[in-house]
Amino acid sequence: MGMIEAKAESVNEASSEQLSAIHNACALIAPSWPLDRFIAVNALWECRHHPIELVSARLAALADVKTTLSADELLTRYDKGEISDSSLTTAAKAYKTTTDIESLKAGLKQPGPDVWLSIAEIADLSRDHHKMRWQDETVHQISQFCGEFINQHPDNLESLYSRWLDFTTHDYGMSLLMGEKHLRQAFLDLPGDFESLFAEVAAEFELGPYELELYAHMLLLSINGWASYFSWQRWEKTLLGQESQYVESLLAIRMAWDLIVWRQLKNKETKTDFRTLKARWVQQKFQINELIDEHVEHLRFFWVWTHAAELEYQKKLHKILKTPARPGQATPVLQAAFCIDVRSERFRRSLENQSQAIQTIGFAGFYGLPISYQPADTPTVRPQLPGLVAPAIKVSEKKARQDQLHNLYTLSHWKSWGNSSVSAFTMVETVGWTYAFKLLKDNFLRKKKENLIDSLSHHHDWELLSQDQPLSLEDKTSLVSGVLKGMGLTRQFAPTVLLLGHGSETRNNLHASGLDCGACGGQTGEVNVRVLASLLNDASIRQKLEEEGIQIPKKTRFVAGLHNTTTDEVSCFGEIDTDIEAWLKQASNATRRERAATMEAGLQELDDKKLEKALSNRARDWSEVRPEWGLANNAVFIVAPRDRTRALPLDGRAFLHDYDWHQDPDAALLEQIMTAPMVVTHWINMQYNLSVVDNDFFGSGNKLLHNAVNQHIGVFEGNGGDLRIGLPFQSIHDGNEWRHQPLRLCVYIAAPKAAIENVIASHETVRQLVDNNWLFLFCWNDDNSIERYRPDYWELV
16 A cells, blocks of 8 residues: 655745644643553642643643533542542632632532533534434544554554555545545545644634644543554653654544535535534634633632642641650661652551561662663563663673573563454464463463563562673762661661562453552662662672762671562562561561451451461452552652651651751752652652542543553553543542542652752753742741741741
8 A cells, every 4th residue: 555645835824823832732742651650640730830730620621621620529538528628718819719608519519611612512512412413433444543553563663644545545445434425536525734734723723822732632631542653652752752643643633624524514405514613613712711610610619628628738747747756776777768659658667567676768769770671681671770760871780591581581481462353262272272272371370470571580689781791880870879877877877778679469460560650660679679689789889889988797698689569569579587587477468458458358467477368369369350449539748867867657658768968968868859759759749649539531440441542551441532641530430439538649748848949940841830829838946836838938737
């Protein structure tokens, strides 16, 4: 099938103002990572330069998107006592509206304003109900094409629009499907390049640059899943210092469909439908600013109630944080470092309860290693760091295990063979049902699940490369020095220091990466802790560290390990004392016991041994859709010395990052925390919030209906529709109620206010988050008083 030729001369040429409007709209779409690297992200991240309330109104006006709980859900929480009159009054004053409770209730029940409609949606209002809806076919056709295109041309995404045009103009069944004559000719008449397409649409729909940007944004929201995927592709290119127009190409396809619908109605003999379409279009085009303003006023009540719920949580949390500190032993026997993940909070508290001689440390789960992992003798390269940054170092074990390499190649061959929708039964027929049974047994019945790539990392000898050159001793020393300083671990080393990554254990779970370590790019932290332990146990590196004033005693051993967040088992990849082994065992039991209260009835009544077995069975049950709650109910990020949070009942809702401002005289570490971990925790918080308030748009729907798109790109709910992003319904709902309370993240930093202000002033992204109400920032003073940051002052709370 040959590529069609572009028109020799386009009717219009896009102006710089039009192209700028298109670019601005495309830039508003946040990335969504694919399933095999699935990490949490704020789906509204690229809108952070606006107040969250304005973004909320714009999305509601353009696409009927929800960004708060519904009126019924908010009122139910009020009836349960989760929202008080006093908090409502305070929130109402903050939003400069009535403080009368009955009026606030009535505000929730008012009908919402209209929604801006696309050309396809307006046409559907008067379309014969026996015919397929334009909007449905538009989304379905684009979605199916994108999946097939990426499968066939993964390295040529820039040709998206031209390939779509070629595909569509050779589809002779489209006219029959839609019941429309001359439809193929309409596609043949489209411009051959997307910039000319933008110009034709702007001219035919009479759109100025401002209206064009809003219209383009609306169309992208109608295919938000694929727009988010191509935004991720753009993000990856940007990390490499390259440009792309992937999202613009997708937008052109969606815009072309609207132009087709417009022209189809315009060219009909009966003009009634077109006149109705044009009148509605012109009216809403001129009223868009008024419409957004109406949504701002309508949603003001919803934000009052949302903020009242946030104030209730903050009041309870402040009482806990003002509890006097309970420091541990000055010279610990065991130090255990964990990821800041909220699932670590319960385990850290349980472990410290075993002995005053135990100190735990909270640090980003990739342990400050900017690495990608390439198993030796394989072409596979996997990032092991946050999606915010690109890897700078590639690590490989020095000798691969051939048996595990064979397993990896076998799995790769199976997956490659299984790409086609008709290939699954062919493979079984070729290799026999006995092999199929063996494959099922290995996947669903084996005793313990381990990622095959992770299994290749079980070594103590590592090769670290930067730009294909081995890292020097000086470079390795500088790397681990930065890690130790970031952890606040530069003195008083315990004889044993555990470096614990974390990962989940599930079966038959397309979103399994979302339960692993987001700081490790949606992988487990195993590779990172193994590499770091190897470096810190290296005598030559320790000797160089002494030159920097970091003296690690000869008796101190760093032991890598992994916290299984589904079963709360901790596996250590080195010998540990029997006392430490017993402490870890008791901490696992205590953590499981606390978690059981958040799970189904009956688990709490089990003894420790039966509870451990029940959670283990749950992890290995391929039919289990809720193996664990992940980071559900996360609400707070605390940056402070562990002594100040030790033993506090934070209920598995807190990200905990160790930080002592007295050891950070130039606030360089504080700057790192506020520009990286704080952003990552905000992303996690917003993904969970948005997946709850509008799972149809921001979430991925019902797990039971999921079908993987090209194995790893994402999922369809059923066999079509838009690509789905965000969390599945079962990840945040237990069948009766939501298991995540959507509250904007509260950040508490134990540092001088001036140091915090300097970071805000120096970093636009941080300033946008705090000034535009995307999160709440507090200073936790040394005297335990708490002050909330405001753009011009600090408010004592």
